[in-house]
Amino acid sequence: PLSQQIRQLEKELGVQLFHRNTRSVRLTSAGETFLEPVRTVLDDLDTAVRAARSAGIGEYGRVTIGFAGASSHETLPRLTRAVRAAHPGLELVMTGQTYANTALSRVADGSLDLGFVRLPVARPGVAHRVIDEEELVCALPSDHPLARRETVPLDVLAGEPFVSFPANSGSTVRDAMTEACENAGFTPRIVQEAPDSYTILALVAAGVGVTLTVTSVQHIQQNGLAYRPLAGPAVRLRAALAWRADNPSAALRAVLAVAEEALPTPARTLD
Helix, strand or coil, X not given: CHHHHHHHHHHHHCCCCEEECCCCEEECHHHHHHHHHHHHHHHHHHHHHHHHHHHHCCCCEEEEEECCCHHHCCHHHHHHHHHHHHCCCEEEEEECCCCHHHHHHHHHHCCCCEEEEEXXXXXXXXXXXEEEEEEEEEEEECCCHHXXXXXXXXXXXXXXXXXXXXXXXXXXXXXXXHHHHHHCCCCCEEEEECCCHHHXXXXXXXXXXXXXXXXXXXXXXXXXXXXXEECCCCCEEEEEEEEECCCCCHHHHHHHHHHHHHCCCCHHHCC
Protein backbone atom coordinates (compact mmCIF):
# COMPACT_ATOMS: atom_id res chain seq x y z
CA PRO A 1 0.00 0.00 0.00
CA LEU A 2 1.04 3.58 -0.58
CA SER A 3 0.92 4.44 3.12
CA GLN A 4 3.46 1.72 3.89
CA GLN A 5 5.73 2.89 1.06
CA ILE A 6 5.63 6.44 2.44
CA ARG A 7 6.44 5.24 5.97
CA GLN A 8 9.32 3.17 4.59
CA LEU A 9 10.62 6.25 2.75
CA GLU A 10 10.36 8.34 5.94
CA LYS A 11 12.28 5.65 7.78
CA GLU A 12 15.05 5.68 5.15
CA LEU A 13 15.23 9.50 5.15
CA GLY A 14 15.04 9.78 8.92
CA VAL A 15 12.44 12.57 8.74
CA GLN A 16 8.65 12.83 8.82
CA LEU A 17 7.23 13.91 5.45
CA PHE A 18 3.53 14.21 6.41
CA HIS A 19 1.46 15.48 9.33
CA ARG A 20 -1.30 12.93 9.84
CA ASN A 21 -4.48 13.04 11.85
CA THR A 22 -7.90 11.50 11.56
CA ARG A 23 -9.18 14.30 9.33
CA SER A 24 -6.27 15.25 7.02
CA VAL A 25 -2.78 14.61 5.75
CA ARG A 26 -0.45 17.48 4.85
CA LEU A 27 3.21 17.89 4.08
CA THR A 28 5.67 18.80 6.75
CA SER A 29 8.32 21.41 5.99
CA ALA A 30 10.71 18.53 5.29
CA GLY A 31 8.13 17.01 2.95
CA GLU A 32 7.70 20.28 1.04
CA THR A 33 11.48 20.61 0.72
CA PHE A 34 11.73 17.02 -0.52
CA LEU A 35 8.88 17.31 -3.04
CA GLU A 36 10.33 19.93 -5.40
CA PRO A 37 13.56 18.12 -6.37
CA VAL A 38 11.59 14.86 -6.63
CA ARG A 39 9.32 16.52 -9.21
CA THR A 40 12.41 17.67 -11.11
CA VAL A 41 13.88 14.16 -11.04
CA LEU A 42 10.63 12.65 -12.30
CA ASP A 43 10.40 15.22 -15.09
CA ASP A 44 14.01 14.51 -16.05
CA LEU A 45 13.35 10.79 -15.98
CA ASP A 46 10.35 11.21 -18.26
CA THR A 47 12.45 13.29 -20.65
CA ALA A 48 15.20 10.66 -20.59
CA VAL A 49 12.72 7.87 -21.30
CA ARG A 50 11.23 9.74 -24.25
CA ALA A 51 14.71 10.57 -25.57
CA ALA A 52 15.81 6.94 -25.30
CA ARG A 53 12.71 5.76 -27.13
CA SER A 54 13.22 8.39 -29.84
CA ALA A 55 16.87 7.39 -30.25
CA GLY A 56 15.82 3.78 -30.47
CA ILE A 57 13.71 4.51 -33.54
CA GLY A 58 16.25 6.86 -35.10
CA GLU A 59 14.75 10.25 -34.24
CA TYR A 60 17.94 11.28 -32.46
CA GLY A 61 21.57 10.31 -32.84
CA ARG A 62 24.53 10.95 -35.12
CA VAL A 63 25.36 9.65 -38.59
CA THR A 64 28.78 10.26 -40.17
CA ILE A 65 28.74 10.59 -43.97
CA GLY A 66 31.70 10.58 -46.37
CA PHE A 67 31.48 12.14 -49.82
CA ALA A 68 33.92 13.20 -52.53
CA GLY A 69 32.78 16.73 -53.34
CA ALA A 70 31.63 18.11 -56.68
CA SER A 71 30.18 14.82 -57.93
CA SER A 72 27.84 14.71 -54.90
CA HIS A 73 26.53 18.25 -55.37
CA GLU A 74 23.04 17.03 -56.32
CA THR A 75 22.62 13.80 -54.38
CA LEU A 76 24.07 14.90 -51.04
CA PRO A 77 21.85 18.01 -50.57
CA ARG A 78 18.76 16.03 -51.55
CA LEU A 79 19.52 13.50 -48.84
CA THR A 80 20.46 15.96 -46.10
CA ARG A 81 17.41 18.16 -46.70
CA ALA A 82 15.09 15.16 -46.59
CA VAL A 83 16.69 13.80 -43.41
CA ARG A 84 16.46 17.14 -41.62
CA ALA A 85 12.82 17.49 -42.61
CA ALA A 86 11.93 13.98 -41.43
CA HIS A 87 14.22 13.77 -38.38
CA PRO A 88 15.28 17.23 -37.18
CA GLY A 89 16.87 15.71 -34.08
CA LEU A 90 19.43 13.73 -36.10
CA GLU A 91 22.96 15.11 -36.39
CA LEU A 92 24.64 14.57 -39.77
CA VAL A 93 28.43 14.84 -39.67
CA MET A 94 29.90 15.39 -43.16
CA THR A 95 33.41 14.45 -44.23
CA GLY A 96 34.39 15.87 -47.63
CA GLN A 97 37.10 14.75 -50.07
CA THR A 98 36.41 11.15 -49.13
CA TYR A 99 36.82 9.37 -52.44
CA ALA A 100 35.03 6.13 -53.20
CA ASN A 101 37.70 3.59 -52.26
CA THR A 102 38.61 5.54 -49.12
CA ALA A 103 34.94 5.81 -48.18
CA LEU A 104 34.53 2.05 -48.57
CA SER A 105 37.51 1.41 -46.31
CA ARG A 106 36.19 3.79 -43.67
CA VAL A 107 32.70 2.31 -43.82
CA ALA A 108 34.21 -1.15 -43.45
CA ASP A 109 36.31 -0.18 -40.41
CA GLY A 110 33.41 1.68 -38.77
CA SER A 111 34.85 5.21 -38.89
CA LEU A 112 32.04 6.23 -41.28
CA ASP A 113 28.41 5.18 -41.07
CA LEU A 114 27.55 5.97 -44.67
CA GLY A 115 29.58 6.64 -47.80
CA PHE A 116 28.84 8.03 -51.25
CA VAL A 117 30.76 5.57 -53.42
CA ARG A 118 30.92 4.12 -56.92
CA LEU A 119 30.61 0.53 -57.99
CA PRO A 120 32.10 -1.99 -57.70
CA VAL A 121 31.64 -2.44 -53.96
CA ALA A 122 33.76 -5.46 -53.13
CA ARG A 123 34.14 -5.26 -49.36
CA PRO A 124 32.97 -8.08 -47.08
CA GLY A 125 30.18 -6.94 -44.79
CA VAL A 126 29.51 -3.70 -46.70
CA ALA A 127 26.02 -3.30 -48.14
CA HIS A 128 25.15 -0.82 -50.87
CA ARG A 129 22.34 0.55 -53.00
CA VAL A 130 22.73 2.27 -56.39
CA ILE A 131 21.43 5.86 -56.40
CA ASP A 132 22.66 7.22 -59.74
CA GLU A 133 24.27 6.34 -63.04
CA GLU A 134 26.39 8.72 -65.07
CA GLU A 135 28.91 8.74 -67.91
CA LEU A 136 32.47 9.83 -68.47
CA VAL A 137 32.84 13.00 -70.52
CA CYS A 138 35.87 14.88 -71.79
CA ALA A 139 36.74 18.24 -70.24
CA LEU A 140 39.19 20.30 -72.28
CA PRO A 141 40.25 23.92 -72.86
CA SER A 142 37.58 25.75 -74.84
CA ASP A 143 40.16 26.84 -77.43
CA HIS A 144 41.40 23.27 -77.97
CA PRO A 145 40.84 22.03 -81.55
CA LEU A 146 38.87 19.05 -80.21
CA ALA A 147 36.40 21.44 -78.54
CA ARG A 148 35.07 22.20 -82.03
CA ARG A 149 33.82 18.63 -82.33
CA GLU A 150 30.42 17.42 -81.19
CA THR A 151 32.00 14.33 -79.61
CA VAL A 152 35.58 13.33 -78.80
CA PRO A 153 36.92 9.88 -79.75
CA LEU A 154 39.03 8.52 -76.93
CA ASP A 155 41.89 7.42 -79.15
CA VAL A 156 42.59 10.97 -80.37
CA LEU A 157 43.49 11.91 -76.79
CA ALA A 158 46.50 9.58 -76.85
CA GLY A 159 49.00 12.41 -77.27
CA GLU A 160 47.32 14.85 -74.88
CA PRO A 161 48.55 15.80 -71.39
CA PHE A 162 46.05 14.83 -68.70
CA VAL A 163 45.09 16.32 -65.35
CA SER A 164 43.56 14.01 -62.75
CA PHE A 165 43.23 12.97 -59.12
CA PRO A 166 46.30 11.60 -57.32
CA ALA A 167 46.95 7.93 -57.93
CA ASN A 168 46.60 7.11 -54.22
CA SER A 169 43.47 9.20 -53.61
CA GLY A 170 41.03 6.30 -53.90
CA SER A 171 39.25 8.02 -56.80
CA THR A 172 37.22 5.65 -58.95
CA VAL A 173 36.94 8.41 -61.56
CA ARG A 174 40.70 8.25 -62.10
CA ASP A 175 40.49 4.45 -62.24
CA ALA A 176 37.68 4.62 -64.81
CA MET A 177 39.58 7.21 -66.88
CA THR A 178 42.71 5.06 -66.94
CA GLU A 179 40.77 1.94 -67.87
CA ALA A 180 38.87 3.73 -70.66
CA CYS A 181 42.08 5.11 -72.14
CA GLU A 182 43.81 1.74 -71.96
CA ASN A 183 40.83 0.15 -73.71
CA ALA A 184 41.34 2.76 -76.44
CA GLY A 185 44.96 1.69 -76.80
CA PHE A 186 46.98 4.10 -74.66
CA THR A 187 47.90 5.02 -71.10
CA PRO A 188 47.00 8.62 -70.19
CA ARG A 189 50.03 10.86 -69.68
CA ILE A 190 49.16 12.61 -66.43
CA VAL A 191 51.17 15.82 -66.09
CA GLN A 192 49.37 17.33 -63.09
CA GLU A 193 47.41 15.93 -60.16
CA ALA A 194 44.91 17.81 -58.01
CA PRO A 195 42.81 16.85 -54.97
CA ASP A 196 39.33 17.78 -56.23
CA SER A 197 37.25 18.35 -59.35
CA TYR A 198 37.18 22.13 -58.93
CA THR A 199 40.97 22.37 -59.05
CA ILE A 200 41.29 19.81 -61.84
CA LEU A 201 38.84 21.73 -64.02
CA ALA A 202 40.53 25.05 -63.23
CA LEU A 203 43.79 23.54 -64.48
CA VAL A 204 42.04 22.30 -67.62
CA ALA A 205 40.61 25.78 -68.23
CA ALA A 206 44.12 27.17 -67.79
CA GLY A 207 45.37 24.95 -70.61
CA VAL A 208 47.42 22.53 -68.50
CA GLY A 209 45.76 19.48 -70.02
CA VAL A 210 42.53 17.58 -70.59
CA THR A 211 40.68 15.16 -68.35
CA LEU A 212 37.88 12.65 -68.27
CA THR A 213 35.29 13.36 -65.61
CA VAL A 214 31.69 12.47 -64.81
CA THR A 215 28.55 14.18 -66.06
CA SER A 216 27.57 15.29 -62.56
CA VAL A 217 30.41 17.84 -62.41
CA GLN A 218 29.36 19.68 -65.56
CA HIS A 219 27.68 22.25 -63.34
CA ILE A 220 31.20 23.63 -62.80
CA GLN A 221 31.46 26.33 -65.46
CA GLN A 222 34.56 28.45 -65.99
CA ASN A 223 35.91 30.67 -68.72
CA GLY A 224 38.13 28.60 -70.95
CA LEU A 225 36.47 25.27 -70.07
CA ALA A 226 34.45 23.01 -72.39
CA TYR A 227 32.80 19.62 -71.97
CA ARG A 228 32.25 17.15 -74.79
CA PRO A 229 30.66 13.68 -74.80
CA LEU A 230 32.90 10.79 -75.71
CA ALA A 231 32.32 9.19 -79.10
CA GLY A 232 31.34 5.54 -79.18
CA PRO A 233 29.78 3.42 -76.45
CA ALA A 234 29.23 5.31 -73.20
CA VAL A 235 31.54 4.61 -70.28
CA ARG A 236 29.11 4.40 -67.36
CA LEU A 237 29.75 4.67 -63.64
CA ARG A 238 27.20 3.79 -60.99
CA ALA A 239 27.05 5.81 -57.79
CA ALA A 240 25.84 4.16 -54.60
CA LEU A 241 25.36 4.56 -50.88
CA ALA A 242 27.42 2.10 -48.83
CA TRP A 243 27.14 1.10 -45.17
CA ARG A 244 28.13 -1.76 -42.91
CA ALA A 245 25.46 -4.41 -43.02
CA ASP A 246 25.87 -5.09 -39.29
CA ASN A 247 25.83 -1.44 -38.18
CA PRO A 248 23.32 -1.40 -35.28
CA SER A 249 22.66 2.36 -35.42
CA ALA A 250 18.96 3.24 -35.40
CA ALA A 251 19.92 6.69 -36.69
CA LEU A 252 21.59 5.11 -39.73
CA ARG A 253 18.50 2.98 -40.37
CA ALA A 254 16.40 6.14 -40.29
CA VAL A 255 18.70 7.87 -42.80
CA LEU A 256 18.64 4.85 -45.11
CA ALA A 257 14.84 4.80 -44.99
CA VAL A 258 14.70 8.47 -45.96
CA ALA A 259 17.25 7.84 -48.73
CA GLU A 260 14.94 5.25 -50.30
CA GLU A 261 12.60 8.10 -51.23
CA ALA A 262 15.05 11.00 -51.58
CA LEU A 263 17.54 9.03 -53.70
CA PRO A 264 15.65 6.15 -55.33
CA THR A 265 17.51 3.61 -57.42
CA PRO A 266 17.18 4.66 -61.09
CA ALA A 267 15.01 2.21 -63.00
CA ARG A 268 17.62 1.73 -65.73
CA THR A 269 20.13 0.34 -63.21
CA LEU A 270 17.84 -2.40 -61.94
CA ASP A 271 18.39 -4.76 -64.85
